[in-house]
Amino acid sequence: MKHAVPDAQVLRKQLVALIDQTSLRVTGHQIDQLIALVLLLNKWNKAYNLTSVRDPSQMLVRHIMDSILVAPYVTGNQVADVGTGPGLPGLPLAIMHPDKQFVLIDSLGKRMNFIRQVVHQLGLNNVVAVQSRVEDYTPETPFSCVLSRAFASLADMLSWCHHLPADTGHFVALKGQLDTQELAQIPAGFEVVATPRIEVPQLDAERHVVDVRPRSA
Numbered sequence: 001m002k003h004a005v006p007d008a009q010v011l012r013k014q015l016v017a018l019i020d021q022t023s024l025r026v027t028g029h030q031i032d033q034l035i036a037l038v039l040l041l042n043k044w045n046k047a048y049n050l051t052s053v054r055d056p057s058q059m060l061v062r063h064i065m066d067s068i069l070v071a072p073y074v075t076g077n078q079v080a081d082v083g084t085g086p087g088l089p090g091l092p093l094a095i096m097h098p099d100k101q102f103v104l105i106d107s108l109g110k111r112m113n114f115i116r117q118v119v120h121q122l123g124l125n126n127v128v129a130v131q132s133r134v135e136d137y138t139p140e141t142p143f144s145c146v147l148s149r150a151f152a153s154l155a156d157m158l159s160w161c162h163h164l165p166a167d168t169g170h171f172v173a174l175k176g177q178l179d180t181q182e183l184a185q186i187p188a189g190f191e192v193v194a195t196p197r198i199e200v201p202q203l204d205a206e207r208h209v210v211d212v213r214p215r216s217a
Contacts, residue, residue: 006042006056011035015060021201024068026096033095033122034064040118041086048110050086061202066174067092067149069198073172073209076144077101082134082161083151087115089174090147094127105130105137135160142166149174154210155185162187171212178208191215 012035019026026034041063042056053059067089074093077100081090084104094102104115104127115129130137146164148157154173165171170193183192194211 018201071096078143079145080143081147144169146171173210175208177206
């Protein structure tokens with residue numbers, strides 16, 4: 001059974017309604033870019049299996065809203081998204097923060113091909129796609145913020161990515177329910193400074209942002 005081609009205007013109305021339930025400020029141009037991202041993800045997903053979410057309406061909730069609600073926690077101008085998969089949360093956040101530079105890192109070529117196509121078609125001049133294992137990647141400029149979503153445990157993330165942030169930089173990990181044991185097992189030299197809960201409209205699951213910074217001397 002073939003799925004009908006998603007209607008961009010229907011998706012746009014759905015996304016506007018979702019955003020209206022939050023305090024986010026999103027321009028019409030940004031909404032158009034986010035819809036274009038969903039349409040491309042839906043198209044490429046049929047051939048490349050980039051996400052288990054098949055319904056574009058659910059992509060709006062589980063991928064787009066889940067990503068852009070992290071926008072207020074992204075600080076500084078140089079941002080890395082490690083283990084980005086099909087560009088989540090990096091691509092939606094790059095749309096939300098056109099003034100910041102994003103490097104999206106993943107080891108799978110098909111994901112990089114998709115991200116580069118999105119960057120080209122949407123004209124995202126603030127995104128660079130890097131195919132690499134994060135532990136093997138050395139940035140030209142240290143990052144002010146290192147993001148991860150569904151990537152690894154906090155301990156593994158900090159172990160593999162400890163060389164990526166600047167001295168004043170921080171890690172932002174998107175998590176579901178908070179795992180106190182996971183929070184307690186972060187390596188020495190780091191501390192969890194905040195764990196705000198984010199409310200994703202129409203998502204029946206917990207979401208938290210875990211903000212980790214180098215421990216002050």
